[in-house]
Amino acid sequence: MTSRQRFAYGLLGAPMAMAALPVYIHTPKLYGDELGLGLALTGAILLASRALDTLQDPWLGRLADLMQRQHRGWAVLAGVAASVLVLAYTALFNPPKMLQWQLALWFGVALVLVYTAHSALNITYLAWGANVSHDSHERTRLVAFREGFGLFGVILASLLPMLFSSWFQDVNPWLPYSFVFSLFLLLAIWLLLYRFPLPTKHGLTAQGLFGPLRQSPFRRLATLFLLNGFAVAIAGTLALFYIADVLQLEAYSGLFLATYFISGAVSLPLWLRLSRRLGKSVAWAVGTLVAVVGFVWAVQLGAGDMLPYLLICLLSGAALGADLALPAAIAADIIPQQDRGNTGGYFGIWSLINKGVLALAAGLGLPLLAGFGYQPGGGGGLTALAILYAGVPCLIKLISAGLLMRWRRSLEVQYVF
Known part of the structure; x- marks a missing residue:
């Protein structure tokens, strides 16, 4: 697959993140x-x-499987969903x-239409x-392109509303944001539909909505994804509270978050190379341990510790690249x-877990x-905040890493189709 085709696939990750x-x-x-x-x-x-x-989400996964059997079915479903998303998002x-x-x-x-589309x-x-x-x-490279552009979309979604508020003071800033998002999404969909190959058709086998969980490798991977996602979601939920009240550096929240996400994007090629050398499961376990080593120090920081926290953002952000690229790539392998x-159906359950942990x-x-x-x-409660923000996620990640190493052989199965 060429770099242009990978670009045509990955670009859609940016407007998807801009929407969410x-x-x-x-x-x-x-x-x-x-x-x-x-x-x-x-x-x-x-x-x-x-x-x-x-x-x-499991029902939408089943819809995607049904559409896959039709001529250009996924292209039609993606085009319709993107069109509804543009209209509903602008209305919202x-x-x-x-x-x-x-x-x-x-x-x-409007909210239901945005969520569904x-x-x-x-x-x-x-x-x-x-x-x-x-x-x-190749599938891992595609995931890396998708998640790398997704991080770019997160950064745009963080900066553009603030910039539009200062540039267009007499206009609702969400109007230009909706316009930029819509153009970006339509461009990305056009590239996906006309510059990226359609997948091979496969027959739909009869199974329930949660049939994928009968497969032991996927069930184990889903467990790991839930544990790891829960750890990341706890830290993400409490991050702004920690920055404001423990570090007392609320004015620098944007800098810390940007450092974290940029570090994650830059680290993606490293995790790709490491996964080829060690295998995806082992590389993911290494990334999990790097996250723990880099993040656990946040438990002991206090007011004004700006530089140490920036270093923590760099290290834990670098580990983010493994969390973004490798689990979904493993999921694609073990189907x-x-x-x-x-x-x-598999990715419908994947999406359900991702939203559930948040x-x-x-x-x-x-x-x-x-x-x-x-x-x-x-x-009051600042020690508890620091422990819940950094200590508890690190403990959960250590449990996840232990299970990952125990199950790694079953997760490295690569089916040829």
Whole structure:
């Protein structure tokens, strides 16, 4: 496969990330505060729509498998999902003036459409990359391109709303952001549909929505993905609280996050080379240990420790490259030949786990912190915050690394199809 084809596949990762981050971070404040919908009603709509978003993923995976059997079925599904996502995303962030009940309905419908279109496109995208090549290392390169562009999209999503607010002071900043996102997404979809090869068709085998979990290698990988994802989600959920109250460096939050993500993007080629030499499972285990060694020191930092925390961001960010590239590449390898027609179902479960750990981290981490006496901006519970932010994720990652080394042989199976 050529570099241009890898570029044509990977580029879509950027607008996908650009879509996801503002929905999770900015819509609560936009609707709950700025548009006057109220926090209680906004929270209820968010909770219901996110529950639907998570639970529908296995069904969307099955839809992708059904479409794969049709002529250019995945191309059609990706094109339709991208078109719906452009329209729904623009509507979500640029609502007209209306009554509160109308605004609530608008918010709920737009949010469900954004979640559904994004999930359908993402599952199809993951399955496409897993089925397009017979070469295991080529599939890993495709994952690396996808995740590298995804990190670029995260950085754009972090910077552009702030820049548009300063450049267009009399205009809703989400209007130019929606325009840039839409153009970027349509360009990326065009490249995927017309400059990247279609995968080989495979017959759909009869199985339930959670049939992939009957496969022992995938069940083990899903367990590892859940543990590792939960550790990362806990740290991600608590990061801004830790920076603001433990380090007391809230003004530098953007610098810390940018350092972390850029380090992750730069490290991707290293993990690719290491996976070829050691195998993907061992390379992932090495990345997990690097994350622990680099991150555990955050437990003992205090106010003003800017340089030590920057170094921690560099080291743990470098380990992020392994977390991004290798688990999904292993998943693509261990899908048995007879199940290649059900690849969408595998990645539907993958997506469900990914979303579930984010909800679990917020649902457990924040109440637990409150139980230890922590309140944002206050002086109590800071030790508990530091331990939950850095200590607990490192412990979970060590457990994950131990299981990974124990199961590594079953995860290095490479089926030829």
